[in-house]
Amino acid sequence: QSKAKLQDAEKVNTTFEDVAGLEGAKTELQEIVGFLKNPNQFDSLGGEIPKGLLMVGPPGTGKTLLARAVAGEARVPFFTITGSDFMEMFVGVGAKRVRDMFNKAKEKAPSIIFIDEIDSIGRKRGAGLGGGHDEREQTLNQLLAELDGFEPNEGVVVMAATNRPDILDKALLRPGRFDRQITVHLPTQEHREEILEIHAKNKKLSDDIDLGEIARSTPGFSGADLQNLLNEAALIAARYKRKAVEQQDIDQARDKVMMGLKREGIRLS
Ligand code: ATP
Numbered sequence: 001q002s003k004a005k006l007q008d009a010e011k012v013n014t015t016f017e018d019v020a021g022l023e024g025a026k027t028e029l030q031e032i033v034g035f036l037k038n039p040n041q042f043d044s045l046g047g048e049i050p051k052g053l054l055m056v057g058p059p060g061t062g063k064t065l066l067a068r069a070v071a072g073e074a075r076v077p078f079f080t081i082t083g084s085d086f087m088e089m090f091v092g093v094g095a096k097r098v099r100d101m102f103n104k105a106k107e108k109a110p111s112i113i114f115i116d117e118i119d120s121i122g123r124k125r126g127a128g129l130g131g132g133h134d135e136r137e138q139t140l141n142q143l144l145a146e147l148d149g150f151e152p153n154e155g156v157v158v159m160a161a162t163n164r165p166d167i168l169d170k171a172l173l174r175p176g177r178f179d180r181q182i183t184v185h186l187p188t189q190e191h192r193e194e195i196l197e198i199h200a201k202n203k204k205l206s207d208d209i210d211l212g213e214i215a216r217s218t219p220g221f222s223g224a225d226l227q228n229l230l231n232e233a234a235l236i237a238a239r240y241k242r243k244a245v246e247q248q249d250i251d252q253a254r255d256k257v258m259m260g261l262k263r264e265g266i267r268l269s
Helices: 022-039 040-046 063-072 082-087 093-107 133-148 188-200 211-216 223-239 246-263
Strands: 052-056 076-083 113-116 156-161 180-183
Touching: 022 052, 022 156, 022 180, 040 188, 052 063, 063 076, 063 113, 063 156, 076 082, 076 093, 082 133, 082 246, 093 113, 093 133, 093 156, 188 223, 223 246
Parallel strands: 052 156, 052 180, 076 113, 113 156
Antiparallel strands: none
16 A cells, blocks of 8 residues: 555755766766756757656666666656556556656656656556456556646656566657667676775775776676675675675675576576
8 A cells, every 4th residue: 555655756866976887878868957957948949858768778777776866966856656566556546646646746847757667567558468457557548648748848857767678568659758768788897896886985895805806707797786796795794793894705795696696597697
């Protein structure tokens, strides 16, 4: 039940500095930040602003982080929903929730709506499964109606994330809806090092730890995996009552994260 409740807008402090790599995505999103900071000026210059941006990429690669950074950079309220939250709802509740969120976002405009896991509401319609399916379809129809029902100059930008763009209902991708795609990739070795630097800031690491070396030994890791690795290492170090995280803690944590990835059958061969 708590999941069905409309969350208030969040004030976020994330900036592009918190995001390592993804330069192409950041450059594209700068334009959106500029718009959100000053929607009226943008409008008078005749710039065309997308209503909906679809961020596409593997899990844990920073899609949510980027959306939050846009809100933080532009200092606008951030409304968020997760597609899978709708799965447990009664018929009609999801659609109402979508409608309420757009109304709130328009009231507080300029603002951002972020829809994580959009594939769980945005899958192709008419698969004829019945049951919870009706609810999903109603929610998707409401989302389409809301996207069509405001003008870009109202100052609401809708960002959505998925790692399954192939299963999305094509109606979502039409002009005036999610017609702009931003692709995010797994980090390169260089960017893995930058991500580790960001997440090492609030950790106590022994002086001999070489983040470049960790970056070299973690091909296929996402940003989320790297964050996880440092957290695990800190927990292991605490268990041994160490004063700082040591290389052996990092090694143990890396093995643990790798095991998890292998079990899920993703990325690492
Ligand atoms: P999902 O598809 O699982 O929702 P996502 O792409 O939205 O994943 P995020 O939630 O943005 O991934 O990333 C998870 C965490 O991983 C972030 O909170 C951040 O701490 C870290 N992270 C991921 N990518 C980066 C990056 N490029 N720079 C810094 N941190 C990152």
